[in-house]
Amino acid sequence: MGTVYTQLSLQERRRIEDWWLAKVPVAEMARVLKRHKSTIFREIKRNFWADDSLPKKYAGYFGIAAHRRTQRRRSTQRKLIRHPDLCKRVIEHIKQGWTPEQIGNRMIYDGAKPRVCQETIYRYIYSKEGMDQELWWYLPEHRKSRRPRRARKRLSPKFDRDVSILFRPDDVAHRRQFGHWEGDLLLFKQKLGQTNVTSLVERVSRFTVLLKNPNTAIMRKLVVVANALLRDGRKWSENCT
Structure with missing residues (x-):
């Protein structure tokens, strides 16, 4: 038995129903289900069905009815x-x-x-x-x-912590030195097509350059993006000189 309590499932309640009809002792039910026997006693007592207008032979514990009754009771407590x-x-x-x-x-x-x-x-x-x-x-x-619950767990980082921007030099982090750029890839909704934009922002002056890329699938490759930046960087250098 674990330290964290979990509610009885529908399958467990249906097994309790079968055992109750077969007159299996509650202690044996608890041993097989790995539950405390008080849990089984309380479950049968709370969800025992009986109707005064019907003969007593129709009264009893029914797994599906017990499960629905429990869900309805718990929903009012939320x-x-x-x-x-x-x-x-x-x-x-x-x-x-x-x-x-x-x-x-x-x-x-x-x-x-x-x-x-x-x-x-x-x-x-x-x-x-x-x-x-x-x-x-x-x-x-x-x-x-x-x-599903497992799919909502936080995934491990794709990039090693050694290359995190948290470890960049102070001159870059505090914007004290010109010439440091930040790059990003901007993707759009599918109805706007596969083209995308690479953005470059100079950290001190906030000077921004936008490069239109022809194809999303191709431009996601780091080598292609790097070559495009080097090519356009040479053009800026020639224009500046």
Whole structure:
């Protein structure tokens, strides 16, 4: 048994149903499921179904009904359901284009009470209530279904830390010396075509040069971009002289 408690899954509840009908002891259920026996006792007691208008032989524990009952009970305990005014304020921000990260951090900055974190907002967006309002459409990536949890983990950096801009010389970092340039590749929406632009900005004077590139797939290669910069750099030198 782990130190972090997890809710019973639908598969576990269906197994409990089969064992309950077969009159398997609760201690044995807990041993197989690797749960505490009090968890099984509490599950059967809370989700036991009975109807006074029907004979007692129809009463019992049913896995699917128990799972739906638990989901319905847990949904009423969510923070944005218990606080309608807070939910309304969050929805207004979402429809204005705010991301859940911006909403949560802004509430922390303003010291708002009650407030919610970004994870709570995301869970509401992809809940039944949020899907009915189509709140996912207002997110930057317009994802109708949330990414799996493992896919949301931070990836390792593609560039070695030794070449980070954090280690550039002080004269460059504090803009005290002319002649240092910053380069970037600007990509556009697909409907605008495959062309892209390389931008060069001189750090002190802010002098900016834009180079139009013919093809995105080709210009993403570092060697091609470097050759283009060297070629145009010679032209600037000749013009200046």
